[in-house]
Amino acid sequence: MRRARILAVTSEMLEEMPVAKVSLNELSRRVGLAKSNVLRYFESREAVLLQLLDAELHEWAAQVDAWLVESPADCLERIAQVADVVASSIAERPVMCDLISAQSAVLERNISTEVAVQHKYAIAGEVETITRAMVRALPELSNEQAWQVVAYTILLTAGAWPQSRPAPAIQAAYDLEPDLAAGQMDFTETLRDLIRVTITGLLASA
Structure with a gap:
């Protein structure tokens, strides 16, 4: 129960602040335990965050598993559907x-x-x-190709997410000089397009 409470509070903190600002001291205060007691359940701040990531990935995988179903649509339509489901579910x-x-x-x-x-x-x-x-x-994909798509999607998320969430000074620069904002990306649209291109490329090169 205490482990679950620690993870729940950590998740709440991440809704308020970036990963870098989540500290053991503040987590301990919010959970209502001494820092040493938190470390009885998790060996470090990073271990807490990694287990939270594992839980988030589990929920995401279950969601994608439920949403990706067989469809009579043609291949290009199904590629677009898969890309949309995966990108949208991540953005949520x-x-x-x-x-x-x-x-x-950081975490590893x-x-x-x-x-x-x-x-x-x-x-x-x-x-x-x-x-x-x-x-x-998308049965046109082999298991190996589908694995590549998933692995690449996680890598793309790691890069595209912070890029789509500029720091305050960068956002202020975009607001001040709209021309500079031309390269600012929408996370969901960018990830959807990149997943679609990845699948299409893998199928074309097979």
Whole structure:
């Protein structure tokens, strides 16, 4: 119950602040435990955030699995449908996007091998769920190709999410000089287009 409470409070904090500002001290205060007690359940701040990412990925995979269904539409239409479902479902999860963006550079830097193994197995399981769902909706893709699409999508999310959420000074520059904002991207549209292009390219090169 305490582990679940710690994860729930961490999720609430991420709705208010970026990953970098989530501290063990503030988390402990909000949970109502001493910092040392929080560390009894999680070995570090990063371990808390990684387990939260695992939970977010599990919920996302279940959602995609439910949404990606067989369709009588032609191949190009189904590619567009798959890209839309995957991109839209990711965009609905800002906490997950924040965590994915910080995963390699921050969250995986202060953890034990045991936590790393658990985390990587958790990710592999969710990727496999989405891979199966993608092949079901788009049987033209092989399992390997669908796995590539999912892996690339996570990488694209890590880069596109922070790019679509500019810092206050950058946003102020865009507001002041609209010409500078021409390259500012819409996250959902960009991710949808990139997923569609990735699938189309993999099928064309097969």
